[in-house]
Amino acid sequence: MSTPVLETENLVKIYGRGPSRFDALKGLTLEIHRGESVAIVGKSGSGKSTLMHLLALLDAPTAGVVALDGRPVSQLKPAAVSDLRNEAFGFVFQQFFLNAQQSVLENVTLPLKIAGVPRSERRRRGLDVLRQLEMDSKAENKANDLSGGQKQRVCIARALINDPSVIFADEPTGNLDSATSRVVEDILFGLHRERGITLVIVTHDDDLAARCQRRLSMQDGRIVNDDAATLHAAAAPAAAVAPHPARHTPSSPATGRHAAVPFPAEPPAPEAPPLSRRERRRLEAEADRRRSGARGEAERA
Numbered sequence: 001m002s003t004p005v006l007e008t009e010n011l012v013k014i015y016g017r018g019p020s021r022f023d024a025l026k027g028l029t030l031e032i033h034r035g036e037s038v039a040i041v042g043k044s045g046s047g048k049s050t051l052m053h054l055l056a057l058l059d060a061p062t063a064g065v066v067a068l069d070g071r072p073v074s075q076l077k078p079a080a081v082s083d084l085r086n087e088a089f090g091f092v093f094q095q096f097f098l099n100a101q102q103s104v105l106e107n108v109t110l111p112l113k114i115a116g117v118p119r120s121e122r123r124r125r126g127l128d129v130l131r132q133l134e135m136d137s138k139a140e141n142k143a144n145d146l147s148g149g150q151k152q153r154v155c156i157a158r159a160l161i162n163d164p165s166v167i168f169a170d171e172p173t174g175n176l177d178s179a180t181s182r183v184v185e186d187i188l189f190g191l192h193r194e195r196g197i198t199l200v201i202v203t204h205d206d207d208l209a210a211r212c213q214r215r216l217s218m219q220d221g222r223i224v225n226d227d228a229a230t231l232h233a234a235a236a237p238a239a240a241v242a243p244h245p246a247r248h249t250p251s252s253p254a255t256g257r258h259a260a261v262p263f264p265a266e267p268p269a270p271e272a273p274p275l276s277r278r279e280r281r282r283l284e285a286e287a288d289r290r291r292s293g294a295r296g297e298a299e300r301a
Helices: 048-055 078-088 104-108 110-114 119-132 148-160 178-195 206-210 229-233 277-300
Strands: 004-015 022-033 037-041 063-068 089-093 166-170 198-202 214-219 222-226
Touching (some): 004 048, 004 198, 022 048, 022 222, 037 206, 078 089, 104 110, 119 148, 148 178, 166 178, 178 198
Parallel strands (some): 037 198, 037 214, 089 166, 166 198
Antiparallel strands (some): 214 222
């Protein structure tokens, strides 16, 4: 069986209290295995973006556990979580989240700057990844001067700069025309196929979801369908470059294999009375503003 790179146990996320309480996630337990491509789909308000943000360590759950390579993240201090996220994950967002007045190269190398990598090394690695995406000729251009498709390539380059084991993509083609969307999809699935990178994609696009090996359908904070649950036993996709090794996982001295780490037992939060559609949308918008503000602070770092 392939190694679970991401796991959740009884995952709960609640916004607000009392009459304005909104249960965004209601006790989710799942595994995402190394080398999988997974689409998370569902209507607005189903909880799919909230789930992705918790898996990607961009937000903390109200209750339950998120584990990376078998290690519950709740055991780590906030600074260690931030370092782990920067090292292990890459992100591609619908809104790009590029600094418009910085160069393409500066945007791409931001994760390296946060990690304290020297300037000369940042430049070398940044140009190398831009070259892979045929964007090296735009390295000194301002991000604001690029087309939508070029901006998304820059986002993918930024996601790759730290050689991540997982790429999270939140509506990666939502702002692109159909032809450019296909190019961006081909790049993402090429990375998955050739490097063994795990892809977790949140999307409303059925065609994009159909390209993934597995589809998690969400409704009202729960996973209502997992159409490839037996994929866990399948091998990761064939790779021209060896898949990423497991990271941050304790190993058994006797076998050298990853040791299982038990999840703490946490009961799900009690159910709340249903909210109106208007109230739910208001709470979701408030949560999105908080997450956007956190990303803005990272970009200014």
